[in-house]
Amino acid sequence: MPKLGMEPLRRKALVDAALSAIGDQGTLTVTMSDIARRAGVSPALAHHYFGSKDELLIATIRSLLADLRRDTIHALNAAASPRARVSALIRVSFHAGQFAPETVAAWLAFYSQAQSSEAMRHLLVLYARRLHSNLVVNLAALCPPDLARGIAEGAAALIDGLYLRRALAAAPLSRERSIALTEAYVDAALARARIEMPAEGRHA
């Protein structure tokens, strides 16, 4: 029952199917057949639209990152102050959709794959840079630039680490607790900055 204009629908269905398959099995070694089955199409169609498994995988992480970016932009726009924007970045990182066990498992699989796929690594690095830069820009309004960079690095690492622990599903740190932990980290670091250099006043 062929219909016109199916391509974008199929592409999306396949990318979603890939994400869910990877999330379920926690590995990129999921088969094209498995993904296709989840999307309700033949494996041949998946190849038809994406050319190869690798490209489907790339499209999949790209989609994950695009979601994250969209949410980030939205959250930043809704925040009124630098500190609020830092909180927004943290909250978005632990956004329900991103923090679901399957999504976390998929992230992990992509990170692992990045060891051997330059394209994959590139995408993940872009994401890391974007988060870092967003954090630094807003933290710089609250403390000296050097410190802002340090806090940004720490916060980003903390976020990633909390994801990783989530993947283990052993110490089931909740979304809220993860956010609280990260906020506390930022607060403590900023507080310390204020104590150690009380004379420096406000930062633009």
Added chain:
Amino acid sequence: MPKLGMEPLRRKALVDAALSAIGDQGTLTVTMSDIARRAGVSPALAHHYFGSKDELLIATIRSLLADLRRDTIHALNAAASPRARVSALIRVSFHAGQFAPETVAAWLAFYSQAQSSEAMRHLLVLYARRLHSNLVVNLAALCPPDLARGIAEGAAALIDGLYLRRALAAAPLSRERSIALTEAYVDAALARARIEMPAEGRHA
């Protein structure tokens, strides 16, 4: 030319070969043939000693964890105070051998595999619990138990996150910087605790 008493040597050679193969390729999909070749034996022998690829993989992560455990015990024994022991735990986590790119890549691959292998997950959970408990015990001497747990969770997550970023090899946080960042996290958290509850005095 079979020799007597080769078993432990072969097992070690195969585990080391597996670790280096996984580290190089960043994935557990390395082949038994590849591992066997690195160990200088036939794939059949790898099966002879380990029964299956899965079991060789389990033995490999077990070896990684055993190393870490040995180093940890040693470092803890050499530290004189609770705070020094916390530092020792941090330092061991970023120990040169563990923090080498190949080892980090291997860790990541194991975490990823843990999604679908109960045995793998179990081992990683054990390691996570051990680190957590070591941290809590020593932090509890410096702050209230609840806070100690929070700091321990944060520090452990931070360590894992710094590993993960190391795996990306994009923001090449050095070993020293990673240690400093984690120490700063602990210091800031403890300092905050002291400010917020100055009257509480010493903790056992």
Added chain:
Amino acid sequence: MPKLGMEPLRRKALVDAALSAIGDQGTLTVTMSDIARRAGVSPALAHHYFGSKDELLIATIRSLLADLRRDTIHALNAAASPRARVSALIRVSFHAGQFAPETVAAWLAFYSQAQSSEAMRHLLVLYARRLHSNLVVNLAALCPPDLARGIAEGAAALIDGLYLRRALAAAPLSRERSIALTEAYVDAALARARIEMPAEGRHA
């Protein structure tokens, strides 16, 4: 935007596309998609007009042979004597269009396919018979019939062999040299006939 009277145009475009695809890749394993793309239509249309890949291939060699036949008739009509007609046959065989590397590659592919396709073999046999008979008829005016047959066989084989060597593109025998070689063959054979049987006089 379907148009009326497109059928002959499409058929020709597809046959030409098939020939060029086969010539470029030197094999009949070119895909229908490739051929259709070159013709600027969808693979489905190629099927619509030809029913199957096999039939398109048959139509393609048929077209090649039709061209050759047309050229042959034309060249024979323009020649004034039996010997000139033999030369005409030789020249036509090495006609620029036929002797282009891509066309030679296509010929070779068809010959190869003839091993397993009766239809293909039939067409090539027809061509071979026609050339043979044309040669014999004209050579018989210059020598005894038996010898004429022998020379025709030799000349035809020589032509095919020169094609084959052209396909290799290693000893790049030019069109002119190929013609000269074949002419020399005929001359030598005829000369020999005259020496060995000088008394026989003219042949009809």
Added chain:
Amino acid sequence: MPKLGMEPLRRKALVDAALSAIGDQGTLTVTMSDIARRAGVSPALAHHYFGSKDELLIATIRSLLADLRRDTIHALNAAASPRARVSALIRVSFHAGQFAPETVAAWLAFYSQAQSSEAMRHLLVLYARRLHSNLVVNLAALCPPDLARGIAEGAAALIDGLYLRRALAAAPLSRERSIALTEAYVDAALARARIEMPAEGRHA
């Protein structure tokens, strides 16, 4: 029932199976499964020993050429004079084994493949050069060098052409007739040389 030292046996069996499969079907598109089945092994074993289909195919033509070379050397050694060596080269070319329909079909398939495989082309060019050079060396003892080259080119092309016609299996030129035709070509060409330049005397 594994035995030691099977490798050379399997390699030979696979190469022979490939040759017969290609000969039967007249195409290199025979499947590895088909070849393996003929050799009595699994497709996986064929890959194990040859790495890929392409390499098995290369090994196959290599074997064909090696046979031819061996026969050639043998025949040349058994011939007492330059003219006898030319005859030997002709006879070897039409040697029973090489001239069997399946072998001829295989040759044709390889020539066809040479259009797109540099390795294949290289091997066929080597063979062509060797035959040419063998012919020239011996013909040069019977006529001027320039003419020797011309005759060699013609004879080689004639041989190839007779093969090609054999592949068609339409004008079933026998082995003997093919040899006779080629010998006649050489004789006629040499005779002509003697008539046209009677003063030149013997050639070294």
Added chain:
DNA sequence: CATGAATGAGTTTTCATTCAT
């Protein structure tokens, strides 16, 4: 007339695993 959508059947290739020696 023309095509985008879709797939079944098949092909190469890989790899963990087994087993006789």
Added chain:
DNA sequence: TATGAATGAAAACTCATTCAT
């Protein structure tokens, strides 16, 4: 103890072909 020999099972990928529109 050790391995060369061998394979079943599965995976990615290809392609001629069909069909509703």
